[in-house]
Amino acid sequence: MPRVVSLCLPFLPTDRIRRADASLPVETPIAVIARSGSKRTVVAADHAALKAGVRIGMAASKAQAMIAGLHMVDADPAGDEAAIHKLALWVLRQYTPIVATDLPDGIVLDTEGADHLRGGEALMLSGLVNAFRARGLHARAAIADSWGAAYALARTSARETTIVPIGDTANAVVHLPISSLRLPADIVTGLRVLGFNTVGELSATPRAPLALRFGPEVGRRLDQMLGRLAEPIDPIRSPELVEVTKSFSEPIAAAETIAKYVGRLVVQLCGELEQRGLGVRRADLLIHRVDNTLQAIRAGTAKPVRDIKRLTKLLCDRIEQIDPGFGIEKLSLAATMIEPLEERQAISSLVEDTVADVTPLLDVLGNRGGQRLYRLAPVPSDVPERNVQRIRPAAEEGGASWPTGWPRPTRLFLHPEEIEVIALTPDHPPASITWRGKRRRIKRGDGPERVYGEWWRRDAEMEAVRDYYAIEDEDGQRFWVYRSGDGVDPATGNAKWFLHGIFG
Template sequence: MPRVVSIYLPDLAIERIRRADGEGRLSDDLPLVVIAKSGSKRWIAALDHVARQAGLHVGMPAAKAQAIIRDLQMIDADPNGDAVALQRIALWALTQYSPVVARDAPDGIVMDTEGADHLQGGEELMLSGIVNRFHGRGLTARVAIADSWGAAHALARASKRDTVLVPPGAIGRFVERLPISSLRLGPDVVGSLRVLGFQTIGELSATPRAPLALRFGPEIGRRLDQIYGHLPEPIEPTRPVELIEVSRAFAEPIGAPETIAKYVARLVAELCDALGKKGLGVRRADLIVHKVDNTMQAIRAGTAKPARDVAWLTKLFEDRIEKIEPGFGIERLSLAAIMSEPLAEAQQTSSLVDEEVVDIAPLIDIIGNRGQRVYRVAPVASDVPERSVRRIGVATATVGTSWTLHWPRPVRLLARPDLIEVIALLPDHPPVSFTWRGKRRRVRRADGPERIFGEWWTRSSEFDAVRDYFVIEDDDGERFWIFRSGDGIDAATGSHKWFMHGIFA
């Protein structure tokens, strides 16, 4: 069953203009509107939150808006600029979330994420991650996922929540109360249906189709079938101009796993040949399966570093061929290098002594394509332990900085320090005993304190902050890294509570 994500960008035009205003000509305090025109008519096509609070709305005549607000900032609409921005967003989503991404003009994109959500930690985490990443780039986004494009499109635009997750098979109870304008019908048709007394999709779907088709044609029935998922609505994936892609069409549909594997191997060889002519290696490749019932299925494979090895890339796809559901048959296979990087030919050198070269990239590829996130930990110049590490790609070049430590550090650092109960003599004595996660432990040996000061240049609230760390060992021989918040004397330096922060081997 397909799972479709609709990303709605309600303020794309306004936010694009704000981001492009590098010279600061536009004021953040004054209302900003985008004006569209047709002949002599001029009206508001988009507006910011300041303009909304002032009583303006989309569709209001520009002259009336100027009469209401004297210092109104007005920018002419640029549909081409908005389309280019939307295309860039779609291409970015193509590399991040799904092999099947398309523009849902004029204000959104749509993705088929069937089988791809596990790479993001599940559908719920994927949706919240999408919203957070857009917000981090200064873009407002509302996201919905459902079994059909129509339902996801409607819910993303009708809901006031940032994310809407429709469980598989539950479209009916989510869309029946939506207004009929959510069906992607023309404004004239929507107006006529409202005159007839229809307000919601549920009311319209409960009405016999024949009278509606006789008066309005087949469009209403088609949109209802699409929103409920009864009629497939294929998503034609967007592709960058420079994309390297190979495909194979079949006179007779195929469906046997061994036949699919045979043609996938041939496509991989063709793709590697095309990449070799440009001196590139693939980092992420998508296999698109076009079925005879006008539906598609996609399989994505990634590599830790640029690769052009036909045998290895073939294996990555063959390991996942069993997930392909041919249905009534496959009429075309397409293989595209979504992400590629320069890859130079390596010359084989001979040696009198056999040198064993260990390459863990194949292992990383296998783990990564099974949905696990593989990364390395790199040092960061910071005395605060939780800020002294960051995640980097497995194949990323070695960073220049390193940890400079005079005190031992635990092999496992907790993601967030745990509050513990401690018996200790202030200000500088180590704990005598502590209770962590319900278990009381007596301290046999201790070393410390190691004092770490706050980074006042990072946060002004840390100007007086202090932590005193101790390495302690309990009666069972287990060693822990704990700290006291504060110097044990001045309350301004911390709460004087104790925390567990790490575990030694």
């Protein structure tokens, strides 16, 4: 069943103004003004302006008189539309193959089969909203079985993310206002005059009188919201996108036939990429069915490639996920993420040792689990929880090296756990520790290894100190513990003990 995400950017015009002018104080209210002849009205406002009393449609002169220091900027609809188009292309590369702009304030995504690559729908939505927040953009997202329901919930819910369970769309939209149906303003006004306020009231009314008075639009929007009528998403495309297509005079449905034409499309795509000196990092296969619905398969690679055999295998391994329905009328294969790729001539093994290439295996595993594949890399930092990071399996080395002076535990806790310790201060290792309710007598200890705070990060670490010890209990288990502070000066720490890791 399709799962559609609607992303709403309610403050895009004012967010763009703040991004363009970093010197603008955060507390300064912003209003966007549109001109119609000599008339100037507010068409957008940020949180601060709305809180101060500015309303959409208000005369600009009234808003300016109401709020001292109101920052007023002329509307730029073309700039807003271009920004949404650019953001939609970014979403296309990062999240799902089927993405379209939903003007004037949103983006729509078909995420069927793509959410597992992001850890599920909840993590996918929160990650999407947080990614926009990191770019200085307010966003709300909703996922439902239909475009209409997701659109309405993203614009009426006070929550940043809303998830409608599969098959529960009717219950989720029953209390929504009729203005969320994407109907023309005059139809909404007419329905309100007749006493209709919610989607539930409208859907419980016979269609014939509504169609007679308002035309077929009301029934069409209701059916689209409730998932009774398909609303296909036309995927966004850009001129630089490398794409090849194959249309069929007679619909195809057999898996073997689909695989045959996928292989041919891969050959064409790799030929196009070779002419441009590019390799593909992410390829999307779009399946256009005769019932005007779309399905998609996405294949990613650890490094840019033009390997026909590898790309064909990655795509064909997932053909069983395709539901051809009454038949497929067109296949499209697009390279949605591309990078420069230089051919490297192989050198004889007499001169150079052969290095096994594990990226094909990484590609197969990555397309099954998506974000679960990573490797650990060192970061230049003395603070243990900061000197490691997750990177892509095939990412280049950053140049940092692992600490070699003192041993590090095989398991480092995300958050150090406080323990009770008996020890002679300031420099002796613990004689015993109590961790998770169990007291352990320590037979051996090594340390201290002193770690200083990174004062350039925050003032609180100016004098901070940790003294780390590697200890072993009577059962042979080895732990990595530290004391906060140097044991002498209270300014360096509170002298509490923590267990930070366990040796294998």
